[in-house]
Amino acid sequence: MKLINSFGPNPRAVRMFLAEKGITLDKQDIDILGAVDNRQPAYLAKNPGGQTPALELDDGTVIGETVAICEYLEEKHPTPVLIGSNAKERAESRQWQRRVELNVTESMYNAFRYAEGYGLFKDRVHCIPVAAPEMKVSAQKWVKKIDGLIAGRNFIVGNEIRLADIILYCCMDFVKDVGQPIDPANANINAWFKRMDARPSAASSLSPNWADVKMRG
Structure with missing residues (x-):
């Protein structure tokens, strides 16, 4: 494959x-x-x-x-586990993944498409520029909510990295430099982001040309 x-x-x-x-x-x-x-x-x-x-x-x-x-x-390739090793773990992981996608990353990506990325996307998808500011607000409200929910643990789902962490990290690392910075007031999210950013996979997964296009993707 x-x-x-x-x-x-x-x-x-x-x-x-x-x-x-x-x-x-x-x-x-x-x-x-x-x-x-x-x-x-x-x-x-x-x-x-x-x-x-x-x-x-x-x-x-x-x-x-x-x-x-x-x-x-x-x-x-079930190991190392990144979704779950049993039905309960998989359900908890998918629950958080859906929370992250539906409430944070979809809003962040669409806000980028409709605002800072409008020139790139206006002829590819239906863009709604007027919606971008409120989408940013909605996403940030949910990031603040997640900040409180993850208090006392290392990652989004618990103390082991899961797919939800990867999805949220790659989104936030991308949008933070294009109009949606990480709020320094969210101490738990900032600590989590630093843990994710320090993983070897974070650097190795970046596209070779990310610096040229000035976006981390």
């Missing part, structure tokens, strides 16, 4: 997941910033959403969503 890869926080989340697992996959890099390769009929036939990342299996099946890719890889 191979990872269809590009610049961006979602592809980075899969790369970070792979690094934490110690899995090496062949990669096919495509130009998503230029909206060239991923908008061509050949790619859309494999992945109708036209987004990255995607995982192409040996039988030609293409899995085109970040979380679905990570869950597939967890089932194939």
Whole structure:
């Protein structure tokens, strides 16, 4: 199988997941910033959403969503555990993953698309610039809420890194330099972010050209 890869926080989340697992996959890099390769009929036939990342299996099946890719890889490579080792752990992990995605990362990504990233996305997705400020506010309210909920533990779900941590970290590391900084008042989130940022997988998962594009993806 191979990872269809590009610049961006979602592809980075899969790369970070792979690094934490110690899995090496062949990669096919495509130009998503230029909206060239991923908008061509050949790619859309494999992945109708036209987004990255995607995982192409040996039988030609293409899995085109970040979380679905990570869950597939967890089932194939169950250790080290990044989602859960039993039904309870997996449920708790997925609960936090959904909280993070529905309340924080979706708002942060859309706020970027509608504001700082508008020039990049205006011809790709339906953008609502007027919604961006309130989306930023909503996301930050939930970050503050999570800050309180994770008091006394090292990671979002508990004291071991999970997929929810990777998803939130890759998003916050991306948006913090493009209009959505991390609030220094959120002491628990800041401590968590430093722990995540210090992991070898954080550096190794960055795209080689991130400094050139001035975005951490």
